[in-house]
Amino acid sequence: MKKSILKTLESEIQGNVYSTKEFREFYSVDASSYKIVPKIIVIPKNERDVIRTVKIAKEFKTSVTVRGAGTGLVGSALNTGIILDMKNFDSIRLGKNHVTVGTGVLKGNLDKVLEKSKKFLPPNPSIGSFCSIGGMLGNNSSGSRSLKYGSMIDNVEEITFVDGNGKKIILPKNNKKSKEIIKITNQIDCKKFPNVTKNSSGYRLDKIETINDTHKTIIGSEGTLGIILSAKLKIKNKPKKRILFVIEYNSVIKAATNCRDINKTNPSALEFVDKITFDQINYKFDKKSKCLLFVEYDDKIKSNEKKIHQIITGKIVKKLKTDKEIADWWKYRDLSLHYSLKSIKKEKRIPHVIEDAAVPLKYLPKLFLILNKINKKYNTKSIVYGHAGNGNVHVRLISERKKISIIKNIANEYFDEILKLGGTITAEHGDGLARSEYIKKQYGAKNYEIFKNIKKYFDPENILNPGKIITTKSTIIQNLEEL
Numbered sequence: 001m002k003k004s005i006l007k008t009l010e011s012e013i014q015g016n017v018y019s020t021k022e023f024r025e026f027y028s029v030d031a032s033s034y035k036i037v038p039k040i041i042v043i044p045k046n047e048r049d050v051i052r053t054v055k056i057a058k059e060f061k062t063s064v065t066v067r068g069a070g071t072g073l074v075g076s077a078l079n080t081g082i083i084l085d086m087k088n089f090d091s092i093r094l095g096k097n098h099v100t101v102g103t104g105v106l107k108g109n110l111d112k113v114l115e116k117s118k119k120f121l122p123p124n125p126s127i128g129s130f131c132s133i134g135g136m137l138g139n140n141s142s143g144s145r146s147l148k149y150g151s152m153i154d155n156v157e158e159i160t161f162v163d164g165n166g167k168k169i170i171l172p173k174n175n176k177k178s179k180e181i182i183k184i185t186n187q188i189d190c191k192k193f194p195n196v197t198k199n200s201s202g203y204r205l206d207k208i209e210t211i212n213d214t215h216k217t218i219i220g221s222e223g224t225l226g227i228i229l230s231a232k233l234k235i236k237n238k239p240k241k242r243i244l245f246v247i248e249y250n251s252v253i254k255a256a257t258n259c260r261d262i263n264k265t266n267p268s269a270l271e272f273v274d275k276i277t278f279d280q281i282n283y284k285f286d287k288k289s290k291c292l293l294f295v296e297y298d299d300k301i302k303s304n305e306k307k308i309h310q311i312i313t314g315k316i317v318k319k320l321k322t323d324k325e326i327a328d329w330w331k332y333r334d335l336s337l338h339y340s341l342k343s344i345k346k347e348k349r350i351p352h353v354i355e356d357a358a359v360p361l362k363y364l365p366k367l368f369l370i371l372n373k374i375n376k377k378y379n380t381k382s383i384v385y386g387h388a389g390n391g392n393v394h395v396r397l398i399s400e401r402k403k404i405s406i407i408k409n410i411a412n413e414y415f416d417e418i419l420k421l422g423g424t425i426t427a428e429h430g431d432g433l434a435r436s437e438y439i440k441k442q443y444g445a446k447n448y449e450i451f452k453n454i455k456k457y458f459d460p461e462n463i464l465n466p467g468k469i470i471t472t473k474s475t476i477i478q479n480l481e482e483l
Contacts (some may be wrong), residue, residue, distance in 0.1 A: 005060040006040060012052050015045035015088065027067065027083045031127075033351030034075035034433050035481045038065070038083045045088055047168065047229050054227065055166035057082055057463050065465045066223040068132030069106060073352050074432030075479070076138065076222045076468060086134050089229060098157060099235050103134030103228045119235045122149030125428070126334040134228050139430035140200040140220030144269040144333070147389040148298075151198055151428065152219055153207055155234045159215040161226035164459030169226065171215035178214040184454050185217070192444040194424040196358045198390045201426045202439045202469060203451050217454065222430050223465040225458040239298035242268070244326045245308055246318035248289040252384075254313055255291050256365040259388045261311040262295055263361060265304055269296040270389030271333050277385050281332045285317065292317075293388060294333050296326070333385070350380070350397040351480055353407055353434045354414045358392035359423035367393060370417045377413075378406050392427040408476050415441070433475040436468050 009017045018024075018041040028037040039062070044050045057064045063081030070077060077083070089102030092113050099121070101110060107121070108129030114120055124143035125131055131141070137159070142151035149155070160170045172178050185205040193199070193206040200220050207216045218226055249255035255272065262270055271294040278285060278292050285292075293314065297304040309316075320326045359367050371382055378399065386393035399406070415425050415438050425435050425442055440448040455462070455470050467475060 005056065005062055008056050008060070009040065009042060009053065009082075012056065013042060013044065013049050015049045016043040017041070018043075027085070028078065029481065030067075030070040030072050030075065030077050032073050032075040032078075032432065032434070033481055034078055034479045036075070036078040036080055036479050038078075038080060040082045041085060042082055043085045043088060047162070050084065050162050050227055050229065051166045051168065053082060053084060054162055054164065054463070058164070058166065058461050061461070061463070063463050063466050064227070066134065066138070066227045068104065068135030068138070069130055071127050071131045072135060072139065072432065073355065073429050074426075074434040076430050076432035076465070077135075078433065078479070079465060079467070081463075084227060086132070086227075089134075091230070097235060098232050100230060100232045101133050102230050103132065103137070105133045107131050107133065107136065114235060118238045120238050121233055121235055122146070122155050123152050133231065133233075137219050137228055137231055138222045139428065140204065142198055142387070142390075142428045144271050144294075144330075144387060146198055146387065146428075147263075147270055148266065148268040149236065151200075153204055153216050156215060156219060156231055157234060158232040159218050159228060160230045161218055161228045163226045164461060164464045168229070171218065172212050175211070178211040180457065181208065181214045181217055181454070182211060184450060184457065188450050189444065189446055192447050194358075194442070195360050195422040196391060196424050196427065198358050198387070198392050198427040199424040200356075200428050200430050201424050201435065202431070202443055202447075203454055205450065205454065220430065222432065222468045224455060224469050225464065227464070239268075241301050242296060242298045242321075242323070242326055243301050243305060244318070244320040244329060245295045245316050246320070246329060247293045247295060247312055247314040248285055248317050249291050249293070249314035250286070250288045252291050252368050253365045255293055256368055256388065258311070258313045259293070259364055260361055262293070262308070263389050265297075265307045265311070267295050267304070267389065268298040269294065271386070272388035272393065273333055273385045274383060276383045278332075280335075283317075286315070294329070350399050350407060351434075352396070353411050353476060355394050355396065356392070356426045356429040357414070357418045357423055358390055358427035359418060359421045361389070361391040363421040363423070364388065364391050364393075366421060367391070367418075370414065371395060374410055374414060378410055380410070387427070390427065391423070404477055404480065408474075411438075411476060431469055433468070433479060435476070436471045437474050437476060439469060
């Protein structure tokens with residue numbers, strides 16, 4: 001008699017295999033509003049375990065969904081089959097201008113290692129201390145300093161992963177695979193890709209120009225093309241000096257408009273927070289203030305200080321030069337998600353769906369007008385903060401949670417407007433359960449077919465995180481946790 005998948009995994013995996021109710025419940029949620037109970041949890045001890053898990057899943061026609069630290073906001077790490085928790089893959093090997101890390105390394109632990117060598121990894125999500133490198137690669141994470149240093153996709157040299165056949169692949173080293181990827185990606189219509197500086201939607205095939213770029217296929221793919229084992233990341237020297245300006249504005253539209261001129265001075269960060277967020281800061285702002293911009297420079301400090309005074313239309317309320325002062329004020333910005341949740345009663349929190357769009361910077365004022373229109377139409381309120389320099393804003397909607405049906409209507413309207421402006425439905429958080437159904441609309445039928453081809457090439461049996469990126473179902477309001 002054929003053994004069950006559970007018995008097969010238990011007999012062949014050196015790491016841990018769990019199927020009890022408490023484990024399945026624990027892995028049924030992440031930081032999103034979704035819940036899907038898996039059948040089995042595997043915590044692999046080594047890469048052989050990962051390869052065996054994928055091969056066994058393929059044999060039993062069961063899905064495998066990789067999970068990092070569970071900090072994702074759109075349900076990317078949730079599924080019904082096997083959940084693969086990569087926390088044991090926590091090695092860190094430091095080189096001169098790069099670091100090779102296991103996929104389970106927490107960003108906070110990596111930061112501590114790099115700090116000793118006065119180095120840093122540029123992408124810095126606000127949840128940075130707690131998220132894993134694998135999750136950051138899966139979502140193509142960025143953060144406040146992506147304005148100058150780019151997202152994960154711009155800061156990786158090599159990726160080692162296991163595909164849907166259970167084959168270990170290193171890109172771009174594997175010449176045969178790289179050539180096949182180039183063949184597929186050469187067909188894409190780049191004009192249909194959003195004209196933005198940050199994009200985490202779909203497969204980022206627009207970033208693949210030569211064989212040396214082929215590893216970028218995996219970045220932002222949310223575990224649908226392969227299970228990442230490790231990555232070689234680019235690291236930078238910590239800047240010798242920094243300066244942070246906190247600028248208050250009496251109009252959100254004026255602040256959004258001013259971002260274009262500020263961006264021309266090449267700041268390392270240009271961030272936006274609204275009144276609900278800055279009301280949590282222990283500082284007396286002007287009563288008429290509606291929002292703040294955080295503008296940071298890490299080079300040409302003196303000349304940039306002169307420039308900022310000449311171009312801003314708001315009022316500088318803080319000029320911070322010491323590392324401690326700068327870090328203290330960045331905490332306020334980084335805690336925006338916490339502040340937004342703290343200021344909304346649980347019964348009024350609408351699940352995150354439209355929380356991560358980006359538009360070309362010239363259209364940032366229009367983005368705020370679109371939000372105003374949605375709030376009026378659906379009787380909602382919104383808390384807004386984000387990476388203004390990238391035209392990327394995070395939106396928290398406030399309404400009666402009973403009105404779940406309006407979420408899809410709001411998303412349909414909002415994303416339509418974003419796409420008309422040449423934007424992306426997600427800049428750094430990924431598609432997951434919340435947005436995968438909109439990818440075809442964003443990229444067009446031709447590119448979507450190419451996305452399907454790349455998926456089939458790496459995962460012919462569709463066992464790797466099915467239902468994410470490539471999907472025929474609407475999952476935006478399915479599987480939401482009970483209200």
